[in-house]
Amino acid sequence: xxxxxxxxxxxxxxxxxxxxxxxxEGRARALAQSPQAYALSLAVYATAWTFFGxxxxxxxxxxxFLPIYLGPTLVLLLWPFLHGRILELARAHRLTSWADxxxxxxxxxxxxxxxxxxxxxxxxxxLALQLKAIAQAFLFLSGQKSPLADVALLTALLLALxxxxxxxxxxxxxxxxxxxxxxxxxxxxxxxxxxxxxGGFVWLALGNPFPKVGAxxxxxxxxxxxxxxxxxxxxxxLVGLSALAFLFLPRQFHVSVVENVEPGHLRLAAxxxxxxxxxxxxxxxxxxxxxxxxxxxxxxxxxxxxxPLEAGQPALALLAFLGGVSAATAMVVVESxxxxxxxxxxxxxxxxxxxxxxxxxxxxxxxxxxxxxxxxYLYFRLAGEAYAxxxxxxxxxxxxxxxxxxxxxxxxxRGTTGQGALAGLLGGMALxxxxxxxxxxxxxxxxxxVFLRGPHPLLHPEGLxxxxxxxxxxxxxxxxxxxxxxxxxxxxxFTRKEAVREGRTGEVEELAALLRRVLGGEAEEAFRKQAQxxxxxQAAALAEALLAGSVGxxxxxxxLLPATRxxxxxxxxxxxxxxxxxxxxxxxxxxxxRQELAEAYERLKALDQAxxxxxxxxSHELKTPLTSVRALAEILEAHPHLPEAERQRFTALLAKxxxxxxxxxxxxxxxxRLQANPSPNRTPTDLKAxxxxxLALAEPLAxxxxxxxxxxxxxxxxxxxxxxxxxxxxxxxxxxxRHARSRVRLELMRQGGEVLFRVADxxxxxxxxxxPLVFEPFQSFSGGTGLGLFLARxxxxxxGGRIWLxxxxxxxxxxxxxxxxxxxxADPGGGR
Amino acid sequence: xxxxxxxxxxxALFLFLMPLGLLFREAVGPLGLPPLYLYxxxxxxxxxxxxxxxxxxx
Numbered sequence: 088x089x090x091x092x093x094x095x096x097x098x099x100x101x102x103x104x105x106x107x108x109x110x111x112e113g114r115a116r117a118l119a120q121s122p123q124a125y126a127l128s129l130a131v132y133a134t135a136w137t138f139f140g141x142x143x144x145x146x147x148x149x150x151x152f153l154p155i156y157l158g159p160t161l162v163l164l165l166w167p168f169l170h171g172r173i174l175e176l177a178r179a180h181r182l183t184s185w186a187d188x189x190x191x192x193x194x195x196x197x198x199x200x201x202x203x204x205x206x207x208x209x210x211x212x213x214l215a216l217q218l219k220a221i222a223q224a225f226l227f228l229s230g231q232k233s234p235l236a237d238v239a240l241l242t243a244l245l246l247a248l249x250x251x252x253x254x255x256x257x258x259x260x261x262x263x264x265x266x267x268x269x270x271x272x273x274x275x276x277x278x279x280x281x282x283x284x285x286g287g288f289v290w291l292a293l294g295n296p297f298p299k300v301g302a303x304x305x306x307x308x309x310x311x312x313x314x315x316x317x318x319x320x321x322x323x324x325l326v327g328l329s330a331l332a333f334l335f336l337p338r339q340f341h342v343s344v345v346e347n348v349e350p351g352h353l354r355l356a357a358x359x360x361x362x363x364x365x366x367x368x369x370x371x372x373x374x375x376x377x378x379x380x381x382x383x384x385x386x387x388x389x390x391x392x393x394x395p396l397e398a399g400q401p402a403l404a405l406l407a408f409l410g411g412v413s414a415a416t417a418m419v420v421v422e423s424x425x426x427x428x429x430x431x432x433x434x435x436x437x438x439x440x441x442x443x444x445x446x447x448x449x450x451x452x453x454x455x456x457x458x459x460x461x462x463x464y465l466y467f468r469l470a471g472e473a474y475a476x477x478x479x480x481x482x483x484x485x486x487x488x489x490x491x492x493x494x495x496x497x498x499x500x501r502g503t504t505g506q507g508a509l510a511g512l513l514g515g516m517a518l519x520x521x522x523x524x525x526x527x528x529x530x531x532x533x534x535x536x537v538f539l540r541g542p543h544p545l546l547h548p549e550g551l552x553x554x555x556x557x558x559x560x561x562x563x564x565x566x567x568x569x570x571x572x573x574x575x576x577x578x579x580x581f582t583r584k585e586a587v588r589e590g591r592t593g594e595v596e597e598l599a600a601l602l603r604r605v606l607g608g609e610a611e612e613a614f615r616k617q618a619q620x621x622x623x624x625q626a627a628a629l630a631e632a633l634l635a636g637s638v639g640x641x642x643x644x645x646x647l648l649p650a651t652r653x654x655x656x657x658x659x660x661x662x663x664x665x666x667x668x669x670x671x672x673x674x675x676x677x678x679x680x681r682q683e684l685a686e687a688y689e690r691l692k693a694l695d696q697a698x699x700x701x702x703x704x705x706s707h708e709l710k711t712p713l714t715s716v717r718a719l720a721e722i723l724e725a726h727p728h729l730p731e732a733e734r735q736r737f738t739a740l741l742a743k744x745x746x747x748x749x750x751x752x753x754x755x756x757x758x759x760r761l762q763a764n765p766s767p768n769r770t771p772t773d774l775k776a777x778x779x780x781x782l783a784l785a786e787p788l789a790x791x792x793x794x795x796x797x798x799x800x801x802x803x804x805x806x807x808x809x810x811x812x813x814x815x816x817x818x819x820x821x822x823x824x825r826h827a828r829s830r831v832r833l834e835l836m837r838q839g840g841e842v843l844f845r846v847a848d849x850x851x852x853x854x855x856x857x858x859p860l861v862f863e864p865f866q867s868f869s870g871g872t873g874l875g876l877f878l879a880r881x882x883x884x885x886x887g888g889r890i891w892l893x894x895x896x897x898x899x900x901x902x903x904x905x906x907x908x909x910x911x912x913a914d915p916g917g918g919r
Numbered sequence: 920x921x922x923x924x925x926x927x928x929x930x931a932l933f934l935f936l937m938p939l940g941l942l943f944r945e946a947v948g949p950l951g952l953p954p955l956y957l958y959x960x961x962x963x964x965x966x967x968x969x970x971x972x973x974x975x976x977x
Contacts, residue, residue: 150939160931161935164924168925300947308946310947310953312943354975355974357970358967369960
């Protein structure tokens with residue numbers, strides 16, 4: 088293919104990338120902030136190493152390419168524990184990298200610069216690998232030997248421009264870059280589609296490779312798992328290594344934490360991103376086998392490009408080229424941006440502050456991006472095909488994994504100290520360099536061979552303590568991480584935890600002026616808004632977080648020194664007292680809620696007990712007449728020839744007991760209706776007419792008993808529940824008729840703001856001992872059901888009235904009750 | 920949800936890290952496809968499906 092055509096295609100693709108990023112910052116901002124874009128942006132994990140290298144690895148080493156993608160799947164399943172906590176911390180302190188977190192967590196001034204320098208060294212070859220992938224693909228398709236390097240340089244410069252334009256518009260790197268995220272998400276889609284289409288078309292064109300494997304025994308090991316204990320250990324190590332790399336790679340922290348606009352997006356990412364990895368890995372094995380079958384002499388890393396050409400599909404080869412370019416460019420842009428932030432926050436900022444040139448930090452950050460990419464390009468030019476470049480992917484992963492002990496223990500173990508973290512990191516880094524980095528340089532011929540053998544057989548860099556059989560990556564990973572972890576834990580156990588940093592306080596005006604000087608007017612305005620109502624120490628903490636997001640936590644702390652002072656003891660005490668007051672108020676509210684709950688429980692318990700008692704009483708009261716009815720009926724049945732007078736006496740008793748039973752059931756039903764519908768239905772009611780109606784209803788019983796009914800009724804109207812008042816009147820009248828000797832009197836009159844009813848009889852009256860119990864359920868003293876007065880009291884309480892017993896023993900009984908007048912809007916509040 | 924996520928993590932850990940060399944001794948299996956890859960992609964797909972069922976609710 089024409090190199091100019093390829094170059095034009097490459098430039099066109101990069102132009103499209105700029106356009107997508109511009110859209111992300113403009114009209115497609117909502118799309119860039121969507122959970123789908125977030126999940127796709129995580130796929131910056133899949134680099135050119137995935138796109139070209141996984142097929143190559145599958146074609147030479149079999150299934151060991153897969154653990155690199157199983158690790159991230161495992162990590163994302165733990166997002167509620169890991170990412171949830173990291174996001175919370177990142178928002179509070181405006182973290183931009185793990186180095187920021189480690190500095191804030193441990194406060195050790197050496198940690199930030201150490202990590203920044205180490206990651207720059209560890210990841211530079213990885214960046215160079217991406218540039219090499221683009222150049223190699225270009226060279227392969229154009230069929231030329233040059234201008235390989237020039238294409239890589241041009242690409243590096245364009246990507247640096249992209250990262251500067253869309254990643255460093257402002258000084259605050261903790262701000263979101265929607266354009267960058269959308270471009271990365273777009274590239275993730277391109278590489279996935281490209282690889283799936285290449286896999287599908289090549290399969291169709293060259294046929295299913297699996298049946299052909301049987302005729303090529305040399306390919307069978309590619310379809311089998313790694314052999315033996317060493318093979319399994321390598322598999323497990325690769326899963327663990329990729330999991331840690333996914334968590335600690337600077338570019339992954341950038342897209343998953345810094346660019347996260349909503350923690351809830353992790354719900355989608357937790358399954359969508361592993362699905363993405365599964366899909367992108369589906370064509371790997373068929374492509375690897377087809378490559379081995381059809382292109383035995385070809386470089387396996389180029390099968391993705393060579394197979395479409397072999398299948399007679401040059402357009403597909405172009406698509407594969409663009410897929411590889413998209414995988415490499417996304418990684419280069421985000422990684423160089425993340426590294427430049429790391430370097431500028433932890434290495435450049437303190438230097439610039441010392442030389443009073445912090446105002447030029449943004450320019451230096453942009454220069455850092457350019458510098459990182461130019462260094463990567465230089466490394467690629469120097470290393471070429473050397474092992475120090477081609478074998479560097481996993482070595483970089485092991486470098487990044489050195490942050491894990493300090494990072495994870497710092498998140499979950501309070502006992503980790505700054506000295507422990509530093510010792511662990513130094514030990515891990517030293518072992519990484521000794522077992523992996525220096526041998527890689529020696530293997531490339533840049534260092535003497537002694538770095539491959541070691542000074543003593545027990546100190547062999549790729550077999551410490553005489554260990555044999557492990558591949559160098561597994562060995563280096565396990566050795567460095569174990570030493571790192573042991574030192575972090577061990578030193579932490581033997582060093583004292585640092586005292587809590589002294590609190591600082593400051594005036595909002597002074598802090599705002601500092602923010603204006605360092606970050607500009609916009610930051611000052613944002614600070615003033617957020618600082619309203621905050622105490623001096625809280626405002627100082629807020630200013631520190633804002634500064635830390637832009638210039639790094641160490642520089643922010645130094646910048647704050649002249650604008651703040653140590654929080655005086657009184658201020659600390661005041662703060663502690665305020666927090667203590669809040670805690671006390673909270674505890675008081677909790678205690679009140681507990682008391683309310685306890686009271687509600689007691690009420691419920693009492694109601695439950697009352698219900699049980701009522702049930703027992705009802706059963707008992709029903710049993711007595713039922714027993715009588717049964718006994719009488721049995722007597723009548725057993726003695727058919729009873730004298731007529733006797734028979735009539737028994738029949739009358741039967742009728743009486745049945746009547747009593749019927750009344751009891753009716754009153755129980757009235758009681759259950761009252762319980763079921765406790766709120767009264769108030770309507771304007773003529774109480775005199777109501778009283779006359781009650782008298783009329785009671786008249787037949789009075790006539791039967793020969794009792795005279797008297798009434799003294801005034802004209803009264805009120806809002807009340809007509810049916811309930813009628814029920815009360817009937818209960819009282821029937822009660823009076825049951826006890827009266829010759830006369831029952833009903834009175835109705837106004838009394839103040841109430842209506843007074845009185846029902847009096849000339850019976851024997853209520854015995855003194857029974858008076859407190861007359862309104863309790865089933866307390867009958869004359870053969871009644873014992874529910875009438877109880878119901879009357881409950882009904883009246885529901886209507887806002889009250890009832891009481893008048894008169895003395897031996898002078899007849901008189902029950903009086905009141906009802907409120909004019910109660911249209913008020914809740915009587917009597918119902919229980 | 921946290922407990923279920925942790926349980927799913929343990930399941931995935933078991934599925935991904937079990938000693939595959941003891942289970943898959945044949946390179947070619949049903950339909951001429953390699954059993955090792957059928958298992959690995961199947962287990963991976965199962966974990967993703969379970970993660971989808973667990974995390975899908977907003």
